[in-house]
Amino acid sequence: MNDLDNSITLKSLRELLDMNFFIPSYQRGYRWTEQQVKELLNDIDEFSTQTANTPNPGQFYCLQPLVVKKMDNDARKKYGLNDSIWYEVVDGQQRLTTFFLLLSFLHQKFVDSEGDYPSEIFTIKYERNLNGEISLDPTLDDIDSFHFRKAYSEISEWIKKRRGQTMTKGKMSLFYDALVTAKIHEKPNEEKKDDANNVRFIWYELGENEDPIKVFTRLNVGKISLTNAELIKALLLKSSNFEGRESELKLRQQEIASEWDNIEYTLQNDEFWLFLHEAGYDRPTRIDFIFDLICEHNALNLSKEQLDEIGTDEYRTFRYFYEYFTHTSNHSMKYCWEKVLHRFSTFSEWYDESEIYHYVGYLIACGAKKLEVLLKEWTECDSKTSFIKYLKREIKSVVCNESLCYPLDKQYDIDGNDKWKTRRTLLFHNIQTVIDQNKVQKENVRYGLSTFYKFPFHLYKLEGWDVEHISSNTTNPETDIDTQKEWLMNCYIAVDKELQDEIKAYFESKPEEKSLRFLELKAKINIESEEAELTPEEKNRIWNYTLLDSSSNRSYGNSIFSAKRRVLIGKQQGKKLGVPHLTRDKDKKIDVPDEVKSESAFVPPCTMNVFLKYYSTISNAANYWTKHDCTEYLKDIQRCINELSED
Numbered sequence: 001m002n003d004l005d006n007s008i009t010l011k012s013l014r015e016l017l018d019m020n021f022f023i024p025s026y027q028r029g030y031r032w033t034e035q036q037v038k039e040l041l042n043d044i045d046e047f048s049t050q051t052a053n054t055p056n057p058g059q060f061y062c063l064q065p066l067v068v069k070k071m072d073n074d075a076r077k078k079y080g081l082n083d084s085i086w087y088e089v090v091d092g093q094q095r096l097t098t099f100f101l102l103l104s105f106l107h108q109k110f111v112d113s114e115g116d117y118p119s120e121i122f123t124i125k126y127e128r129n130l131n132g133e134i135s136l137d138p139t140l141d142d143i144d145s146f147h148f149r150k151a152y153s154e155i156s157e158w159i160k161k162r163r164g165q166t167m168t169k170g171k172m173s174l175f176y177d178a179l180v181t182a183k184i185h186e187k188p189n190e191e192k193k194d195d196a197n198n199v200r201f202i203w204y205e206l207g208e209n210e211d212p213i214k215v216f217t218r219l220n221v222g223k224i225s226l227t228n229a230e231l232i233k234a235l236l237l238k239s240s241n242f243e244g245r246e247s248e249l250k251l252r253q254q255e256i257a258s259e260w261d262n263i264e265y266t267l268q269n270d271e272f273w274l275f276l277h278e279a280g281y282d283r284p285t286r287i288d289f290i291f292d293l294i295c296e297h298n299a300l301n302l303s304k305e306q307l308d309e310i311g312t313d314e315y316r317t318f319r320y321f322y323e324y325f326t327h328t329s330n331h332s333m334k335y336c337w338e339k340v341l342h343r344f345s346t347f348s349e350w351y352d353e354s355e356i357y358h359y360v361g362y363l364i365a366c367g368a369k370k371l372e373v374l375l376k377e378w379t380e381c382d383s384k385t386s387f388i389k390y391l392k393r394e395i396k397s398v399v400c401n402e403s404l405c406y407p408l409d410k411q412y413d414i415d416g417n418d419k420w421k422t423r424r425t426l427l428f429h430n431i432q433t434v435i436d437q438n439k440v441q442k443e444n445v446r447y448g449l450s451t452f453y454k455f456p457f458h459l460y461k462l463e464g465w466d467v468e469h470i471s472s473n474t475t476n477p478e479t480d481i482d483t484q485k486e487w488l489m490n491c492y493i494a495v496d497k498e499l500q501d502e503i504k505a506y507f508e509s510k511p512e513e514k515s516l517r518f519l520e521l522k523a524k525i526n527i528e529s530e531e532a533e534l535t536p537e538e539k540n541r542i543w544n545y546t547l548l549d550s551s552s553n554r555s556y557g558n559s560i561f562s563a564k565r566r567v568l569i570g571k572q573q574g575k576k577l578g579v580p581h582l583t584r585d586k587d588k589k590i591d592v593p594d595e596v597k598s599e600s601a602f603v604p605p606c607t608m609n610v611f612l613k614y615y616s617t618i619s620n621a622a623n624y625w626t627k628h629d630c631t632e633y634l635k636d637i638q639r640c641i642n643e644l645s646e647d
Contacts, residue, residue: 006210008234010322011203012060012194013099014182016122020086022071022079023093025127026213029144030097030134034154037098041158044199048178051197058193059309060200061178062319065226066092067215069206079127090212091219091226092201099179100124100134101152105159106176118180193327202231202315228317229288233260235318235325236333256337263287263344272351274458275361276371288317290343293372295320299339302328346378354438354452356384358431359391361457366424368398396644399425405542408634408641412540419467422542425637426467430547430606431455432640437605459602463549470544470610471534471561471625481511484518489590491525491560499524507590534627542637543630546607562623565611571601572608 047061068087076086089096103121125133126144134148162172183196194200204226206215219225237253267273267286277289294300295317298307302323310319325331350356363369381387400406404421412418438452488503495503499521506517534544583591609615613622615632 006207006234007205007238008231008322009203009326010060010062010194010200010319011066012182012196012198012200014118014180014196014198016201017103017118017120017180018122020081020084020123021068021089021093021096021125022081022086023089023097023124023126023128024212026216027089027093029126029128030094030147030151032094032098032147032151034150036094037151037154038158040095040098041102041155044178045162045175047199048174048197051178052174056197056308057183057195059197059311060194061198062311062313062315063095063199063201064092064315065204065231066096066201067204067206067219067226068092069210069212070208072208079125081125087205088212090206090216097124097134097148098151101148102155103179105152105155106179109156109159202226202318204231204234227283227285227288228291228315229285231315231318232291232321233257235321236337238325259337259341260287263290263340266344266348270458270462271454271456272347274461275351275357276347276364278364279461287340290340291317291321293343293375294339297372297376300324300328300336343375346375353384354442355388355435356391358435358455359388359395361455362428362431363391363394363398365427365457365460366398368424369394392644395428396641399428399641399644408542408638410541411537412542414536414540416469416473416540419469419540419545422545423465423467423547425542425641426545426547426606427460429637429640430604432643433605433609433636436640436643455605456602459549463602465547465549465604467545468548469539470546470564471539473536473539481514484514485590488518488521491563492590492592495525504590534625534630538627538630541630543634544625546610547604548607549601560623561611561625568603568608568611572603 044061051059067090069090071081071086071088075088076083100121107119107121129142129144159172162175177196178198181196181198182194184192184194186192206212237256264285264287267289273281273286281289300320302320306323306327307320310316310323321336324336325333350360360374363374364371377390378387381390401424405425408425412421434453434455441452485507488506492500492503502517502521502524506514506521509517538544610625610629610633613629615636616629617632618628
C-alpha cells in the first residue's frame with residue numbers, strides 16, 4: 001500500500017452516525033454468525049460496566065481497522081449514489097453492518113422512549129443487493145437477507161435477556177452510551193480529544209491513488225490483516241508531523257519510508273531475524289517487534305493516565321503511538337523515528353560483531369535472557385568490552401547450572417531420558433568453538449578483519465536439534481537371529497564393499513547357517529574390544545552426547561560410530577546415503593536404497609569434530625568412539641567454559 005497517501009485516526013461510532021458507506025460487490029455478503037454477534041455484544045457490555053465502576057475518562061473499546069476510501073464523483077455516479085460524501089468500505093464491513101443492525105434495533109425498541117440520543121444512523125448500501133439496502137423483510141429469500149435477520153434476531157434476544165435479568169434500565173443506558181456518546185474537545189494545533197468511554201474504530205483511509213480491490217485482496221483473500229506497524233506507518237507519515245515546504249515534506253516522508261523498507265527487508269532475512277527471535281513469529285511485517293519494544297518500555301514517556309487508556313489487546317502498540325502523536329503536546333516525529341532507528345542500529349551492530357552476535361544469540365536461543373533485558377544492559381554499559389563481560393557472566397550462570405548439567409562428569413539416566421539437560425552446554429561448546437575460530441582467523445591477515453563465520457541460529461531453531469548419543473546407547477547381546485540382523489544392519493554402512501557383500505550374503509543364507517556366519521562376520525568387523533570401553537553408565541554422560549538435527553539422527557538410527565560419520569559427511573557434501581533397513585517380509589532381508597543427491601546440510605562444528613576425531617590427541621581406533629576420545633572431548637568442553645572466566 002502507498003502509505004504516503006493514506007491517513008489514520010480513531011473514530012468513535014458516534015462520529016460515523018451521519019456518514020454514508022458503500023459495500024462493493026467484490027466483497028462477500030454479510031456472514032457473521034450468531035456466536036460472533038453475541039461475543040461482540042458481551043465485550044461491549046463488559047466494557048461499559050467496567051468503565052462505569054472504575055471511571056477513566058477517554059478509555060475506549062477499540063475495534064479492528066475500518067479501511068475505507070472516499071469515493072469521487074465518477075464512482076458515486078457509477079453506482080447511482082447521491083451527492084453526499086460516500087466511503088467505499090474495503091475492510092471491516094462485517095462489523096460495521098453488525099453495528100448498523102444493533103443501532104437499528106436500539107432506535108426502534110429502546111431509545112425513543114428512554115433517552116435523549118441521536119436519531120440518525122449511518123447509511124449502508126450494498127452493490128450486490130437489488131435495492132442496495134439492508135432488509136429484514138422475511139419474504140426475501142436471498143442469502144444476505146437471511147443472515148441480516150439471523151443477526152438481528154440474536155441482537156433482539158440478547159438485549160431482551162439482559163434487560164429482563166441482569167441489564168437494568170440504567171445498565172442498558174450504559175451499554176448504549178458506549179455506542180453513541182462522544183465528548184470531543186479540540187485545541188489549536190492539536191488533534192481532537194474524546195473523553196467519553198465509548199466504542200471506536202481504527203479509521204484507515206486510503207489515498208486517492210490506492211486501488212481498493214488490491215487492498216481488499218491482500219486483507220481478505222490472503223487473510224493478512226493490517227498490522228500495528230502498517231497502522232503506525234500511516235500515522236508517522238502524516239503531513240502534519242512535518243514542517244517546511246511541500247517539496248521538503250515529501251522528500252522527508254520518502255526518506256523515512258525508504259529507511260522503513262530497509263529495516264523490514266533486513267528483518268525478513270531469517271539469519272538476522274532468528275538470531276534475535278524464536279521461530280514461529282507469524283505476523284507478515286517484522287518491524288512490529290521494534291514498535292512493541294518501544295511500547296513495552298514506554299520509550300516515548302507517556303503518562304500513567306495515557307498508558308491506562310491504550311488497553312491490552314492486539315492493537316495496543318498502535319494506540320500507544322496514536323496517543324503519543326495526538327495527545328502529547330511536545331510530540332516529535334523525529335524523536336519517535338530516532339527511537340526506532342536506534343534499536344535497529346543496535347541489533348545490526350550486535351549482528352556484525354562476532355562475540356556479541358554469538359553470546360546474545362546463545363542467551364536468546366536458550367531462553368535465558370529476553371531481548372529487552374539485553375537492550376537495557378547495552379545502554380547501561382560504557383563499552384562493548386563491558387557488555388561482553390556481562391554476557392559472559394550470564395552465560396556462565398547458564399552452563400554451570402548444577403540442576404542441569406554441571407559438573408561435567410554428571411551421570412544421566414541409562415535410558416537417556418534426561419540427556420536433554422546437556423543441550424545448553426553442548427550448544428555453548430559450539431558457540432565458543434566458533435568464536436575461538438574467528439579469533440584465529442582475525443589474527444591471520446589473509447582473512448581480513450571483517451570476516452567471520454556465524455553460527456547459524458536460524459538453522460538451530462528451524463531444524464529441531466536433539467541431544468544424541470555418539471556411541472549408540474543400544475546394546476544387544478546378539479543371541480538371537482533378530483538382534484544379529486539388527487547389529488549387522490547398523491554396521492553395514494561403516495564397512496568396506498567386501499564386508500558389505502558378506503553381510504548381504506548373511507541375510508540371504510539359510511536359517512541354520514546364520515549363527516556361524518554371524519560369528520565369522522563379527523570377528524572380521526572386530527569392534528568388541530573398542531565398544532567394551534564404555535559401560536552403559538559411561539554412555540550416558542555428556543562426553544558421549546552431541547547436538548544433531550533430528551532428520552540426521554533418524555537417518556542412521558542406532559548405527560555404529562563410523563556409520564554415523566559417513567552419514568554426516570555425506571550430508572555436508574549434499575549426498576543422502578542409502579541407509580540400510582530390514583524389509584517387512586517374514587525373511588527380514590536387508591534393503592539398501594541408492595545414494596541420491598540432496599541439499600547440503602549444516603552439521604554443528606563440534607558434532608563434526610567428534611566424528612572426525614578432532615579432539616583426540618593420539619591415533620586410536622578411527623572407527624569407534626573410545627574412552628580416550630570421551631576424555632579429550634570433555635576437556636575441550638571444559639576449556640570453553642573456562643574462557644567465560646577470562647577477562
